[in-house]
Amino acid sequence: MATPFALDTTIAVVTPENISFEYQLAGPFRRLPAFLIDFVVRWVVILTIVLLIWLIGGLISFSQLGPYMVATTFLVYFIISWFYGTLMETYFNGRTVGKWACGLRAIDVDGRPISGKRALIRNLLRVADLMPLAAISNVAPDVPPVFMIPTGMVGLTTMICTRRMQRLGDLAAGTMVIVDERSWRLPVVKVDDPRVPALASFFPGDHRVSRSMARTLAIYAERRHYLTPARRREVARHLTDPLVEKFEFRRDIDPDLLMYALYYKTFLADPSDQAPDLGPLAGYSPLRRDENKPQGLALGTKVGLQAGTASAQTSRMPIDPLKTNPLKTNPNQHSAKTKRSASSAVGSKQKRAGETE
């Protein structure tokens, strides 16, 4: 989330039909690979056609057709150089080969597909955007002034100055280039940790999260897999510490797991469903008021739900952990992720124990 005018490479477009879209703009650095691909494609096409013309002309009669072949070569070069982009963008919905490869598309500023006229204007003005052209003869006077290297400073300057990152050709044609392949919806994260629905069931049934909280939970659930377990807990704690107090969970509960459980309850749990089958976690309570009840601890699942230490675990568990810990008694039931979380939870508790000493 950011301020409505926050800096980003996106732009909101309202179509004439009053439908609002948000596009991600393609600036010069995103367009550069597409431009280079198109450059290569153009020359491959030109050379292929010219080679074919000269091959056929040579087979028929080189002496008679020679001047025509030279003229045709220049004609092919001219047409493909100047109209490759126009034809491609007109007939392929604003895409050239380079744009297609890079996931870009030219559209008009209203969000509609680009027309042939607009495509023609923006492609004809490309040469102006590539100015100034550096002549090698400026540095080496012996070199003829035919080798011109485009610096593209005009196009770059224009893109910096315009809100839609348009070059001169785009400005004249009323077009812009956008990123075509981007999903803006947060994916639904699959929860395969059996502890999550178990813990989620302990949130009060009438607890409703706000829209911003739901978005925050979605962001967290999507990105948590890229973070280390320690970092997950560090991030989650900002929100889970007050939640622990509010709902009277045990204070040594794993913040990451609690956050994940709230995500599950918000997005995945169906209120009409029956109570989840907790399996080996049945009977366990993460609530503070049940902390001293033997039933809760007897199952030994605190290893999974808490950021607990091995020493604390052995000193507080009355029953042999090998028999009571669900991670040990039925290892096939739990994923590797569960084991990883459990081990990280142990490490966390060790750290906490070290801090409080």
Next chain:
Amino acid sequence: MQLDRTHVVVRLRTLSEIGDLALIMIRRYPASLLIGFTAGAMVWAILNTALLGWIPLQEADYGLNDEEAVGELTRYMFWMAVLVLLQAPAAGVLTTLYLGQAVFEQRPTWASVFKEAKRQFPRWFWVLGVQRLAIPTMILLIVRWGEPLSGFWDVFVPICLLLFAAIVRSSRPFVPEIILLEQCPLRSKSDLEITLARRSKSLHGPMASDLGGRFLAVSFVLLILLVSVLYSLVFVRGITLGNWRVMDLLTLLVFIPLALWTVAAVSVLVRLLNYLDTRIRLEGWEVELAVRAEAMREFGENTGLAVTSSQSNAHGSPARPTKSVKASAATKASGSTASSVTQPVQATRATETPK
């Protein structure tokens, strides 16, 4: 305050998106970037001209186009490029501080930026000026002032400096941000405190190969940009004054340093955005901001700023136990605003070093 309502959208980006975002920031803050970088680079640019300007001036007496001048002028351009490369992080201190605040505050004041740069002067000058060889190189050029071209001193040494800068920049690119924005101490007697070296290792280590690749890509683009800017300056002069000579005193003394410093300014901007992106990738910074902002919305202003005693630092290592209230107070007392880009680390550090 809402931590997730930033003025630059905090999200994962590709390198090309970072380049495009840099251009958008140039459009949004043109005057600020110009003032900040000019103020930071002016002293260095004047010193560079004093150290190297004698070479083209001396050669101009004999003619800049003769073959004997080529070696000396190449020496001048090479040394100028090496100097600007080494000095760019130090010259970009004001820009880094300004933009670091601008992520959260739309228009930070220059007074606060200058004050902060002055307060941190010994730290950044030592690391960015001395340890990164900008000052030693300038001392070398003072010693070599007026000396004729030498293969060892004017070819071998600058190449070595160039390689040194490339290796350091590619492996430890975000040291300026760590010093200026995160404000990590250079050294500490405590094993628990996040010093510059520890923070640098934790930030750069996991992304070493990625950072190396990004360095190469950015260097290549900046090199092209340098040539484009330089030729554009010559082109504009040619169009307006009809003077198309490439090698003259104006080009050597003004256009080349100007093009180099322009590209250096862009590099500072791209580096800062790259730093934000690295923190997002590595530490889930955007997630932390969102979570803390939500905590503040749901449970009050102090919730998101408070750092609990058990909170680990950026390394995931244990933090020293202090109360969250003390952490919050220490953060405020240190003069750092919670809206700073560095706030998450500062707050953590405040817990670890109770005053």
